[in-house]
Amino acid sequence: MTTEAKLSTRQRNLLTMLNLLQQDSSQSAKDLSTQTGLSIVSINKLLDVLDNKQLITNGFLNTPGRRAKTYQLRADAGKLGIIQLIENNGKIQITYFLCDLLGQVYLRKEAAKSLDSLDYLLDFIKNMAAKDQPDKIIVGIPGVELNALLQISDVQSLQGINLSAAITTATGIDSSIVNDVNASTYGANEKSSSENITVGIYFPKSFGPGVGIVINNHLLHGADGLTGEIQFGTVSSENKTQEIIQHLQNIISLLNPNLVIAYVEKLNLSDTEISHIKQTIDRKLPLHQNYSLNFDHNFENDYLTGLIAIGRRQFLRERVLN
Incomplete structure:
Protein backbone atom coordinates (compact mmCIF):
# COMPACT_ATOMS: atom_id res chain seq x y z
CA MET A 1 0.00 0.00 0.00
CA THR A 2 1.18 3.51 -0.79
CA THR A 3 2.31 5.31 2.33
CA GLU A 4 1.50 8.93 3.12
CA ALA A 5 5.15 9.85 2.48
CA LYS A 6 4.96 8.44 -1.06
CA LEU A 7 1.72 10.18 -2.03
CA SER A 8 1.96 12.90 -4.62
CA THR A 9 0.86 16.42 -3.69
CA ARG A 10 -2.24 16.04 -5.82
CA GLN A 11 -3.16 12.72 -4.18
CA ARG A 12 -2.78 14.23 -0.72
CA ASN A 13 -4.93 17.19 -1.73
CA LEU A 14 -7.61 14.92 -3.17
CA LEU A 15 -7.73 12.87 0.01
CA THR A 16 -7.91 16.04 2.09
CA MET A 17 -10.86 17.23 0.00
CA LEU A 18 -12.66 13.91 0.39
CA ASN A 19 -12.03 13.96 4.12
CA LEU A 20 -13.66 17.39 4.37
CA LEU A 21 -16.60 16.29 2.23
CA GLN A 22 -17.15 13.31 4.54
CA GLN A 23 -17.40 15.63 7.54
CA ASP A 24 -19.86 18.06 5.97
CA SER A 25 -22.79 17.12 3.76
CA SER A 26 -22.33 20.05 1.36
CA GLN A 27 -19.53 22.55 0.77
CA SER A 28 -18.72 25.18 -1.84
CA ALA A 29 -15.40 25.61 -3.61
CA LYS A 30 -14.84 28.69 -1.45
CA ASP A 31 -15.45 26.66 1.72
CA LEU A 32 -12.93 24.06 0.59
CA SER A 33 -10.42 26.74 -0.38
CA THR A 34 -10.68 28.35 3.06
CA GLN A 35 -10.16 25.07 4.88
CA THR A 36 -7.29 23.76 2.74
CA GLY A 37 -5.46 27.00 1.94
CA LEU A 38 -5.56 26.11 -1.76
CA SER A 39 -6.64 28.59 -4.42
CA ILE A 40 -10.11 28.42 -5.96
CA VAL A 41 -8.46 27.47 -9.28
CA SER A 42 -6.69 24.51 -7.64
CA ILE A 43 -9.87 23.48 -5.82
CA ASN A 44 -11.87 23.47 -9.06
CA LYS A 45 -9.25 21.28 -10.76
CA LEU A 46 -9.36 18.82 -7.87
CA LEU A 47 -13.16 18.80 -7.93
CA ASP A 48 -13.03 17.94 -11.63
CA VAL A 49 -10.82 14.94 -10.85
CA LEU A 50 -13.19 13.73 -8.12
CA ASP A 51 -16.17 14.28 -10.41
CA ASN A 52 -14.51 12.24 -13.18
CA LYS A 53 -13.97 9.44 -10.66
CA GLN A 54 -17.71 9.69 -9.85
CA LEU A 55 -17.00 10.30 -6.16
CA ILE A 56 -18.87 13.57 -5.72
CA THR A 57 -22.15 15.16 -6.69
CA ASN A 58 -23.16 18.80 -6.74
CA GLY A 59 -26.08 21.03 -5.90
CA PHE A 60 -26.78 24.69 -5.32
CA LEU A 61 -27.14 26.88 -2.26
CA ASN A 62 -29.25 30.01 -2.54
CA THR A 63 -27.44 33.02 -1.13
CA PRO A 64 -28.32 36.72 -1.35
CA GLY A 65 -27.92 37.77 -4.97
CA ARG A 66 -26.58 34.49 -6.34
CA ARG A 67 -26.64 30.70 -6.29
CA ALA A 68 -23.48 29.04 -4.99
CA LYS A 69 -22.55 25.64 -6.39
CA THR A 70 -21.93 23.07 -3.67
CA TYR A 71 -20.34 19.62 -3.58
CA GLN A 72 -20.78 16.53 -1.47
CA LEU A 73 -19.61 12.94 -1.35
CA ARG A 74 -21.73 10.58 -3.44
CA ALA A 75 -23.38 8.07 -1.15
CA ASP A 76 -23.82 5.63 -4.03
CA ALA A 77 -20.20 5.84 -5.22
CA GLY A 78 -19.58 2.51 -3.50
CA LYS A 79 -21.14 -0.15 -1.29
CA LEU A 80 -19.56 -1.55 1.86
CA GLY A 81 -20.10 -5.01 3.29
CA ILE A 82 -19.59 -4.79 7.05
CA ILE A 83 -19.04 -7.88 9.19
CA GLN A 84 -19.37 -7.28 12.92
CA LEU A 85 -18.09 -10.01 15.25
CA ILE A 86 -19.18 -9.39 18.82
CA GLU A 87 -19.40 -11.31 22.08
CA ASN A 88 -22.84 -12.44 23.19
CA ASN A 89 -23.02 -14.57 26.35
CA GLY A 90 -19.55 -16.01 25.82
CA LYS A 91 -20.05 -16.75 22.13
CA ILE A 92 -19.20 -14.71 19.03
CA GLN A 93 -22.20 -13.40 17.13
CA ILE A 94 -21.84 -12.60 13.40
CA THR A 95 -23.84 -9.78 11.82
CA TYR A 96 -23.62 -8.56 8.22
CA PHE A 97 -24.52 -5.03 7.09
CA LEU A 98 -24.68 -3.70 3.53
CA CYS A 99 -24.48 0.08 3.42
CA ASP A 100 -23.60 3.03 1.22
CA LEU A 101 -20.63 5.32 1.77
CA LEU A 102 -22.58 7.64 4.08
CA GLY A 103 -23.62 4.80 6.35
CA GLN A 104 -27.17 4.19 5.17
CA VAL A 105 -27.82 0.51 5.97
CA TYR A 106 -29.75 -1.36 3.28
CA LEU A 107 -29.45 -4.85 4.72
CA ARG A 108 -28.80 -6.27 8.18
CA LYS A 109 -28.55 -10.02 8.65
CA GLU A 110 -27.49 -11.97 11.71
CA ALA A 111 -25.97 -15.43 11.21
CA ALA A 112 -28.14 -18.36 12.25
CA LYS A 113 -25.60 -19.52 14.83
CA SER A 114 -22.53 -18.22 16.60
CA LEU A 115 -19.07 -18.43 15.05
CA ASP A 116 -17.62 -21.93 15.42
CA SER A 117 -15.26 -22.28 12.44
CA LEU A 118 -13.53 -20.39 9.67
CA ASP A 119 -15.57 -22.28 7.05
CA TYR A 120 -18.85 -21.19 8.63
CA LEU A 121 -17.74 -17.55 8.67
CA LEU A 122 -16.55 -17.68 5.05
CA ASP A 123 -19.76 -19.37 3.86
CA PHE A 124 -21.89 -16.76 5.63
CA ILE A 125 -19.92 -13.84 4.14
CA LYS A 126 -19.93 -15.42 0.68
CA ASN A 127 -23.71 -15.91 0.76
CA MET A 128 -24.35 -12.36 1.98
CA ALA A 129 -22.02 -10.75 -0.56
CA ALA A 130 -23.52 -12.73 -3.44
CA LYS A 131 -26.96 -11.17 -2.94
CA ASP A 132 -25.81 -7.60 -3.63
CA GLN A 133 -22.06 -7.47 -4.10
CA PRO A 134 -20.28 -4.76 -2.13
CA ASP A 135 -17.17 -3.01 -3.43
CA LYS A 136 -15.25 -3.71 -0.23
CA ILE A 137 -15.68 -5.90 2.84
CA ILE A 138 -14.64 -4.68 6.31
CA VAL A 139 -14.49 -7.20 9.15
CA GLY A 140 -14.41 -6.17 12.80
CA ILE A 141 -12.79 -8.78 15.04
CA PRO A 142 -12.07 -9.18 18.75
CA GLY A 143 -8.35 -9.63 18.18
CA VAL A 144 -5.24 -8.31 16.45
CA GLU A 145 -3.84 -8.99 12.99
CA LEU A 146 -0.03 -9.03 12.88
CA ASN A 147 2.00 -9.79 9.75
CA ALA A 148 -1.30 -10.52 7.95
CA LEU A 149 -2.21 -13.26 10.47
CA LEU A 150 -4.58 -13.19 13.44
CA GLN A 151 -2.04 -13.60 16.21
CA ILE A 152 -4.34 -12.63 19.09
CA SER A 153 -7.99 -13.58 18.89
CA ASP A 154 -10.89 -14.38 21.21
CA VAL A 155 -11.98 -16.83 18.48
CA GLN A 156 -9.68 -19.85 18.61
CA SER A 157 -10.74 -21.14 15.19
CA LEU A 158 -9.36 -17.96 13.59
CA GLN A 159 -6.00 -17.97 15.37
CA GLY A 160 -3.09 -17.83 12.91
CA ILE A 161 -5.39 -17.30 9.90
CA ASN A 162 -4.88 -14.72 7.14
CA LEU A 163 -8.53 -13.79 7.36
CA SER A 164 -8.57 -10.93 4.87
CA ALA A 165 -6.94 -13.14 2.21
CA ALA A 166 -9.34 -15.99 2.97
CA ILE A 167 -12.36 -13.69 2.55
CA THR A 168 -11.01 -12.17 -0.66
CA THR A 169 -10.38 -15.66 -2.08
CA ALA A 170 -13.88 -16.83 -1.11
CA THR A 171 -15.72 -13.78 -2.44
CA GLY A 172 -13.44 -12.14 -5.01
CA ILE A 173 -13.89 -8.87 -3.09
CA ASP A 174 -11.10 -6.86 -1.46
CA SER A 175 -11.36 -7.06 2.31
CA SER A 176 -9.65 -5.74 5.41
CA ILE A 177 -9.62 -6.54 9.13
CA VAL A 178 -10.16 -4.03 11.94
CA ASN A 179 -9.86 -4.57 15.69
CA ASP A 180 -13.27 -4.19 17.36
CA VAL A 181 -12.26 -1.64 20.02
CA ASN A 182 -10.26 0.38 17.49
CA GLU A 300 -22.25 -1.94 19.13
CA ASN A 301 -23.43 1.38 17.66
CA ASP A 302 -19.97 2.97 17.86
CA TYR A 303 -18.43 -0.26 16.53
CA LEU A 304 -20.64 -0.18 13.42
CA THR A 305 -20.09 3.56 12.89
CA GLY A 306 -16.34 3.02 13.09
CA LEU A 307 -16.28 0.08 10.68
CA ILE A 308 -18.26 2.11 8.14
CA ALA A 309 -16.00 5.16 8.56
CA ILE A 310 -12.81 3.11 8.23
CA GLY A 311 -14.18 1.21 5.25
CA ARG A 312 -15.23 4.45 3.56
CA ARG A 313 -11.79 6.01 4.00
CA GLN A 314 -10.07 2.90 2.67
CA PHE A 315 -12.39 2.72 -0.33
CA LEU A 316 -11.94 6.40 -1.21
CA ARG A 317 -8.18 6.19 -0.81
CA GLU A 318 -8.02 3.25 -3.18
CA ARG A 319 -10.17 5.09 -5.73
CA VAL A 320 -7.91 8.15 -5.56
CA LEU A 321 -4.70 6.14 -5.91
CA ASN A 322 -5.94 3.97 -8.80
Whole structure:
Protein backbone atom coordinates (compact mmCIF):
# COMPACT_ATOMS: atom_id res chain seq x y z
CA MET A 1 0.00 0.00 0.00
CA THR A 2 1.18 3.51 -0.79
CA THR A 3 2.31 5.31 2.33
CA GLU A 4 1.50 8.93 3.12
CA ALA A 5 5.15 9.85 2.48
CA LYS A 6 4.96 8.44 -1.06
CA LEU A 7 1.72 10.18 -2.03
CA SER A 8 1.96 12.90 -4.62
CA THR A 9 0.86 16.42 -3.69
CA ARG A 10 -2.24 16.04 -5.82
CA GLN A 11 -3.16 12.72 -4.18
CA ARG A 12 -2.78 14.23 -0.72
CA ASN A 13 -4.93 17.19 -1.73
CA LEU A 14 -7.61 14.92 -3.17
CA LEU A 15 -7.73 12.87 0.01
CA THR A 16 -7.91 16.04 2.09
CA MET A 17 -10.86 17.23 0.00
CA LEU A 18 -12.66 13.91 0.39
CA ASN A 19 -12.03 13.96 4.12
CA LEU A 20 -13.66 17.39 4.37
CA LEU A 21 -16.60 16.29 2.23
CA GLN A 22 -17.15 13.31 4.54
CA GLN A 23 -17.40 15.63 7.54
CA ASP A 24 -19.86 18.06 5.97
CA SER A 25 -22.79 17.12 3.76
CA SER A 26 -22.33 20.05 1.36
CA GLN A 27 -19.53 22.55 0.77
CA SER A 28 -18.72 25.18 -1.84
CA ALA A 29 -15.40 25.61 -3.61
CA LYS A 30 -14.84 28.69 -1.45
CA ASP A 31 -15.45 26.66 1.72
CA LEU A 32 -12.93 24.06 0.59
CA SER A 33 -10.42 26.74 -0.38
CA THR A 34 -10.68 28.35 3.06
CA GLN A 35 -10.16 25.07 4.88
CA THR A 36 -7.29 23.76 2.74
CA GLY A 37 -5.46 27.00 1.94
CA LEU A 38 -5.56 26.11 -1.76
CA SER A 39 -6.64 28.59 -4.42
CA ILE A 40 -10.11 28.42 -5.96
CA VAL A 41 -8.46 27.47 -9.28
CA SER A 42 -6.69 24.51 -7.64
CA ILE A 43 -9.87 23.48 -5.82
CA ASN A 44 -11.87 23.47 -9.06
CA LYS A 45 -9.25 21.28 -10.76
CA LEU A 46 -9.36 18.82 -7.87
CA LEU A 47 -13.16 18.80 -7.93
CA ASP A 48 -13.03 17.94 -11.63
CA VAL A 49 -10.82 14.94 -10.85
CA LEU A 50 -13.19 13.73 -8.12
CA ASP A 51 -16.17 14.28 -10.41
CA ASN A 52 -14.51 12.24 -13.18
CA LYS A 53 -13.97 9.44 -10.66
CA GLN A 54 -17.71 9.69 -9.85
CA LEU A 55 -17.00 10.30 -6.16
CA ILE A 56 -18.87 13.57 -5.72
CA THR A 57 -22.15 15.16 -6.69
CA ASN A 58 -23.16 18.80 -6.74
CA GLY A 59 -26.08 21.03 -5.90
CA PHE A 60 -26.78 24.69 -5.32
CA LEU A 61 -27.14 26.88 -2.26
CA ASN A 62 -29.25 30.01 -2.54
CA THR A 63 -27.44 33.02 -1.13
CA PRO A 64 -28.32 36.72 -1.35
CA GLY A 65 -27.92 37.77 -4.97
CA ARG A 66 -26.58 34.49 -6.34
CA ARG A 67 -26.64 30.70 -6.29
CA ALA A 68 -23.48 29.04 -4.99
CA LYS A 69 -22.55 25.64 -6.39
CA THR A 70 -21.93 23.07 -3.67
CA TYR A 71 -20.34 19.62 -3.58
CA GLN A 72 -20.78 16.53 -1.47
CA LEU A 73 -19.61 12.94 -1.35
CA ARG A 74 -21.73 10.58 -3.44
CA ALA A 75 -23.38 8.07 -1.15
CA ASP A 76 -23.82 5.63 -4.03
CA ALA A 77 -20.20 5.84 -5.22
CA GLY A 78 -19.58 2.51 -3.50
CA LYS A 79 -21.14 -0.15 -1.29
CA LEU A 80 -19.56 -1.55 1.86
CA GLY A 81 -20.10 -5.01 3.29
CA ILE A 82 -19.59 -4.79 7.05
CA ILE A 83 -19.04 -7.88 9.19
CA GLN A 84 -19.37 -7.28 12.92
CA LEU A 85 -18.09 -10.01 15.25
CA ILE A 86 -19.18 -9.39 18.82
CA GLU A 87 -19.40 -11.31 22.08
CA ASN A 88 -22.84 -12.44 23.19
CA ASN A 89 -23.02 -14.57 26.35
CA GLY A 90 -19.55 -16.01 25.82
CA LYS A 91 -20.05 -16.75 22.13
CA ILE A 92 -19.20 -14.71 19.03
CA GLN A 93 -22.20 -13.40 17.13
CA ILE A 94 -21.84 -12.60 13.40
CA THR A 95 -23.84 -9.78 11.82
CA TYR A 96 -23.62 -8.56 8.22
CA PHE A 97 -24.52 -5.03 7.09
CA LEU A 98 -24.68 -3.70 3.53
CA CYS A 99 -24.48 0.08 3.42
CA ASP A 100 -23.60 3.03 1.22
CA LEU A 101 -20.63 5.32 1.77
CA LEU A 102 -22.58 7.64 4.08
CA GLY A 103 -23.62 4.80 6.35
CA GLN A 104 -27.17 4.19 5.17
CA VAL A 105 -27.82 0.51 5.97
CA TYR A 106 -29.75 -1.36 3.28
CA LEU A 107 -29.45 -4.85 4.72
CA ARG A 108 -28.80 -6.27 8.18
CA LYS A 109 -28.55 -10.02 8.65
CA GLU A 110 -27.49 -11.97 11.71
CA ALA A 111 -25.97 -15.43 11.21
CA ALA A 112 -28.14 -18.36 12.25
CA LYS A 113 -25.60 -19.52 14.83
CA SER A 114 -22.53 -18.22 16.60
CA LEU A 115 -19.07 -18.43 15.05
CA ASP A 116 -17.62 -21.93 15.42
CA SER A 117 -15.26 -22.28 12.44
CA LEU A 118 -13.53 -20.39 9.67
CA ASP A 119 -15.57 -22.28 7.05
CA TYR A 120 -18.85 -21.19 8.63
CA LEU A 121 -17.74 -17.55 8.67
CA LEU A 122 -16.55 -17.68 5.05
CA ASP A 123 -19.76 -19.37 3.86
CA PHE A 124 -21.89 -16.76 5.63
CA ILE A 125 -19.92 -13.84 4.14
CA LYS A 126 -19.93 -15.42 0.68
CA ASN A 127 -23.71 -15.91 0.76
CA MET A 128 -24.35 -12.36 1.98
CA ALA A 129 -22.02 -10.75 -0.56
CA ALA A 130 -23.52 -12.73 -3.44
CA LYS A 131 -26.96 -11.17 -2.94
CA ASP A 132 -25.81 -7.60 -3.63
CA GLN A 133 -22.06 -7.47 -4.10
CA PRO A 134 -20.28 -4.76 -2.13
CA ASP A 135 -17.17 -3.01 -3.43
CA LYS A 136 -15.25 -3.71 -0.23
CA ILE A 137 -15.68 -5.90 2.84
CA ILE A 138 -14.64 -4.68 6.31
CA VAL A 139 -14.49 -7.20 9.15
CA GLY A 140 -14.41 -6.17 12.80
CA ILE A 141 -12.79 -8.78 15.04
CA PRO A 142 -12.07 -9.18 18.75
CA GLY A 143 -8.35 -9.63 18.18
CA VAL A 144 -5.24 -8.31 16.45
CA GLU A 145 -3.84 -8.99 12.99
CA LEU A 146 -0.03 -9.03 12.88
CA ASN A 147 2.00 -9.79 9.75
CA ALA A 148 -1.30 -10.52 7.95
CA LEU A 149 -2.21 -13.26 10.47
CA LEU A 150 -4.58 -13.19 13.44
CA GLN A 151 -2.04 -13.60 16.21
CA ILE A 152 -4.34 -12.63 19.09
CA SER A 153 -7.99 -13.58 18.89
CA ASP A 154 -10.89 -14.38 21.21
CA VAL A 155 -11.98 -16.83 18.48
CA GLN A 156 -9.68 -19.85 18.61
CA SER A 157 -10.74 -21.14 15.19
CA LEU A 158 -9.36 -17.96 13.59
CA GLN A 159 -6.00 -17.97 15.37
CA GLY A 160 -3.09 -17.83 12.91
CA ILE A 161 -5.39 -17.30 9.90
CA ASN A 162 -4.88 -14.72 7.14
CA LEU A 163 -8.53 -13.79 7.36
CA SER A 164 -8.57 -10.93 4.87
CA ALA A 165 -6.94 -13.14 2.21
CA ALA A 166 -9.34 -15.99 2.97
CA ILE A 167 -12.36 -13.69 2.55
CA THR A 168 -11.01 -12.17 -0.66
CA THR A 169 -10.38 -15.66 -2.08
CA ALA A 170 -13.88 -16.83 -1.11
CA THR A 171 -15.72 -13.78 -2.44
CA GLY A 172 -13.44 -12.14 -5.01
CA ILE A 173 -13.89 -8.87 -3.09
CA ASP A 174 -11.10 -6.86 -1.46
CA SER A 175 -11.36 -7.06 2.31
CA SER A 176 -9.65 -5.74 5.41
CA ILE A 177 -9.62 -6.54 9.13
CA VAL A 178 -10.16 -4.03 11.94
CA ASN A 179 -9.86 -4.57 15.69
CA ASP A 180 -13.27 -4.19 17.36
CA VAL A 181 -12.26 -1.64 20.02
CA ASN A 182 -10.26 0.38 17.49
CA ALA A 183 -13.40 0.54 15.37
CA SER A 184 -15.68 1.54 18.25
CA THR A 185 -13.30 4.27 19.45
CA TYR A 186 -12.89 5.56 15.91
CA GLY A 187 -16.67 5.54 15.53
CA ALA A 188 -17.15 7.50 18.75
CA ASN A 189 -14.50 9.98 17.64
CA GLU A 190 -16.30 10.44 14.30
CA LYS A 191 -19.10 12.12 16.22
CA SER A 192 -16.69 14.79 17.48
CA SER A 193 -15.78 17.62 15.10
CA SER A 194 -12.72 18.80 17.02
CA GLU A 195 -9.22 17.33 16.96
CA ASN A 196 -8.53 15.61 20.25
CA ILE A 197 -7.44 12.44 22.00
CA THR A 198 -10.21 9.87 22.40
CA VAL A 199 -9.69 6.58 24.24
CA GLY A 200 -12.22 3.76 24.37
CA ILE A 201 -11.92 0.79 26.72
CA TYR A 202 -14.26 -2.16 26.20
CA PHE A 203 -15.06 -4.73 28.87
CA PRO A 204 -16.66 -7.85 27.36
CA LYS A 205 -18.38 -10.23 29.74
CA SER A 206 -16.33 -13.35 29.01
CA PHE A 207 -13.06 -12.05 27.56
CA GLY A 208 -10.32 -9.61 28.53
CA PRO A 209 -10.69 -5.84 27.95
CA GLY A 210 -9.23 -3.93 25.03
CA VAL A 211 -8.40 -0.30 24.31
CA GLY A 212 -8.63 1.91 21.22
CA ILE A 213 -6.74 5.21 20.94
CA VAL A 214 -7.54 7.94 18.40
CA ILE A 215 -5.31 11.02 18.28
CA ASN A 216 -6.41 13.88 16.02
CA ASN A 217 -8.64 11.53 14.00
CA HIS A 218 -5.89 8.93 13.49
CA LEU A 219 -5.95 5.47 15.04
CA LEU A 220 -2.83 4.66 17.03
CA HIS A 221 -1.59 1.16 16.22
CA GLY A 222 1.86 1.11 17.83
CA ALA A 223 5.21 -0.09 16.51
CA ASP A 224 4.11 -3.74 16.53
CA GLY A 225 0.41 -3.16 15.96
CA LEU A 226 -0.28 -4.05 19.59
CA THR A 227 -1.46 -0.72 20.93
CA GLY A 228 -4.50 -1.37 23.09
CA GLU A 229 -3.71 -4.95 24.06
CA ILE A 230 -3.94 -4.18 27.76
CA GLN A 231 -4.12 -7.85 28.62
CA PHE A 232 -0.32 -7.64 28.62
CA GLY A 233 -0.38 -4.95 31.29
CA THR A 234 0.01 -5.39 35.03
CA VAL A 235 -3.56 -4.69 36.17
CA SER A 236 -4.99 -7.68 37.99
CA SER A 237 -7.93 -7.78 40.37
CA GLU A 238 -10.56 -10.19 41.55
CA ASN A 239 -12.93 -7.24 41.83
CA LYS A 240 -14.22 -6.00 38.48
CA THR A 241 -14.89 -2.48 39.74
CA GLN A 242 -11.32 -2.15 41.03
CA GLU A 243 -9.97 -3.50 37.74
CA ILE A 244 -11.91 -0.86 35.82
CA ILE A 245 -10.65 1.88 38.13
CA GLN A 246 -7.02 0.78 37.69
CA HIS A 247 -7.30 0.66 33.89
CA LEU A 248 -8.96 4.08 33.73
CA GLN A 249 -6.42 5.60 36.10
CA ASN A 250 -3.55 4.31 33.94
CA ILE A 251 -5.14 5.55 30.72
CA ILE A 252 -5.93 9.03 32.00
CA SER A 253 -2.63 9.55 33.80
CA LEU A 254 -0.50 8.40 30.85
CA LEU A 255 -2.42 9.78 27.85
CA ASN A 256 -4.21 12.79 29.36
CA PRO A 257 -7.06 12.38 26.86
CA ASN A 258 -9.96 14.69 26.12
CA LEU A 259 -12.50 11.87 26.20
CA VAL A 260 -12.47 8.41 27.78
CA ILE A 261 -15.31 6.05 26.92
CA ALA A 262 -15.82 3.05 29.19
CA TYR A 263 -17.93 0.43 27.41
CA VAL A 264 -19.26 -1.53 30.38
CA GLU A 265 -22.80 -2.40 29.33
CA LYS A 266 -21.94 -6.13 29.16
CA LEU A 267 -21.05 -6.06 32.88
CA ASN A 268 -24.45 -4.77 34.05
CA LEU A 269 -22.92 -2.40 36.59
CA SER A 270 -25.30 -0.52 38.83
CA ASP A 271 -25.52 3.28 38.89
CA THR A 272 -23.95 3.15 42.35
CA GLU A 273 -20.93 1.21 41.05
CA ILE A 274 -20.43 3.60 38.14
CA SER A 275 -20.70 6.58 40.46
CA HIS A 276 -18.10 4.99 42.75
CA ILE A 277 -15.72 4.53 39.78
CA LYS A 278 -16.07 8.16 38.73
CA GLN A 279 -15.59 9.51 42.26
CA THR A 280 -12.55 7.30 42.84
CA ILE A 281 -10.92 8.44 39.59
CA ASP A 282 -11.56 12.09 40.48
CA ARG A 283 -9.96 11.56 43.88
CA LYS A 284 -6.92 9.71 42.53
CA LEU A 285 -6.28 12.18 39.69
CA PRO A 286 -6.97 15.66 41.12
CA LEU A 287 -4.75 17.46 38.59
CA HIS A 288 -6.53 16.02 35.54
CA GLN A 289 -9.35 18.51 34.98
CA ASN A 290 -10.03 18.63 31.23
CA TYR A 291 -11.12 15.11 30.40
CA SER A 292 -14.59 13.66 30.09
CA LEU A 293 -15.31 10.13 31.36
CA ASN A 294 -18.33 8.65 29.62
CA PHE A 295 -20.17 5.43 30.47
CA ASP A 296 -23.18 6.06 28.21
CA HIS A 297 -21.86 5.14 24.76
CA ASN A 298 -23.26 2.00 23.15
CA PHE A 299 -20.43 -0.28 22.01
CA GLU A 300 -22.25 -1.94 19.13
CA ASN A 301 -23.43 1.38 17.66
CA ASP A 302 -19.97 2.97 17.86
CA TYR A 303 -18.43 -0.26 16.53
CA LEU A 304 -20.64 -0.18 13.42
CA THR A 305 -20.09 3.56 12.89
CA GLY A 306 -16.34 3.02 13.09
CA LEU A 307 -16.28 0.08 10.68
CA ILE A 308 -18.26 2.11 8.14
CA ALA A 309 -16.00 5.16 8.56
CA ILE A 310 -12.81 3.11 8.23
CA GLY A 311 -14.18 1.21 5.25
CA ARG A 312 -15.23 4.45 3.56
CA ARG A 313 -11.79 6.01 4.00
CA GLN A 314 -10.07 2.90 2.67
CA PHE A 315 -12.39 2.72 -0.33
CA LEU A 316 -11.94 6.40 -1.21
CA ARG A 317 -8.18 6.19 -0.81
CA GLU A 318 -8.02 3.25 -3.18
CA ARG A 319 -10.17 5.09 -5.73
CA VAL A 320 -7.91 8.15 -5.56
CA LEU A 321 -4.70 6.14 -5.91
CA ASN A 322 -5.94 3.97 -8.80
